[in-house]
Amino acid sequence: MFVTEDIRYIGVNDHDVDLFEGQYTVENGMSYNSYVILDEKVAVMDTVDAHFGVEWLQNLETELNGRRPDYLVVQHMEPDHSANIAVFMETYPEAQIVSSAKAFIMMQQFFGTDFPERKVVVGEGSTLKLGRHTLTFVTAPMVHWPEVIVTYDSTDKVLFSADGFGKFGALDVEEDWADEARRYYIGIVGKYG
Numbered sequence: 001m002f003v004t005e006d007i008r009y010i011g012v013n014d015h016d017v018d019l020f021e022g023q024y025t026v027e028n029g030m031s032y033n034s035y036v037i038l039d040e041k042v043a044v045m046d047t048v049d050a051h052f053g054v055e056w057l058q059n060l061e062t063e064l065n066g067r068r069p070d071y072l073v074v075q076h077m078e079p080d081h082s083a084n085i086a087v088f089m090e091t092y093p094e095a096q097i098v099s100s101a102k103a104f105i106m107m108q109q110f111f112g113t114d115f116p117e118r119k120v121v122v123g124e125g126s127t128l129k130l131g132r133h134t135l136t137f138v139t140a141p142m143v144h145w146p147e148v149i150v151t152y153d154s155t156d157k158v159l160f161s162a163d164g165f166g167k168f169g170a171l172d173v174e175e176d177w178a179d180e181a182r183r184y185y186i187g188i189v190g191k192y193g
């Protein structure tokens with residue numbers, strides 16, 4: 001899905017989920033958002049829920065059009081964002097993984113490895129040059145969990161905001177934005193942040 005000339009949406013919609021995080025009713029489902037930035041270097045922004053790994057990798061492959069990703073940027077380790085990290089790293093063994101120091105500790109716990117030969121640790125204000133696009137990382141601890149980073153692409157002026165500004169609801173359902181965004185903020189983000 002087109003976002004900008006260089007940025008494509010590769011996320012998925014989940015209409016099977018009963019209770020999000022086991023506690024929130026989601027009548028209109030949920031989306032797990034992931035993006036790819038196609039530049040001289042190719043960066044994938046986050047992964048998706050475990051049930052959608054195959055669909056996500058297909059979405060990615062379609063947008064890659066024969067290219068291979070150079071980086072996976074992991075902004076948040078909650079499984080709806082991160083469940084397919086290990087699958088990605090196996091599928092693209094030459095790719096590097098970019099994340100916060102805290103997230104790499106969680107990766108060790110979740111996947112049994114923090115990919116020591118392939119990891120790039122970033123913190124507040126770190127940058128990553130892809131070519132035309134430069135990504136700037138900003139730490140956003142407790143915008144749900146303590147390891148969270150958000151990423152600003154100053155070329156296309158896009159903020160990849162992890163759980164920040166999120167809402168319930170799949171993207172193929174038309175519904176009022178504010179109600180579900182408010183409910184998501186109060187339930188997921190506000191109580192921690």
Ligand SMILES: [Fe+2]
Pocket residue numbers: 076078144145163
């Ligand atoms: Fe989260």
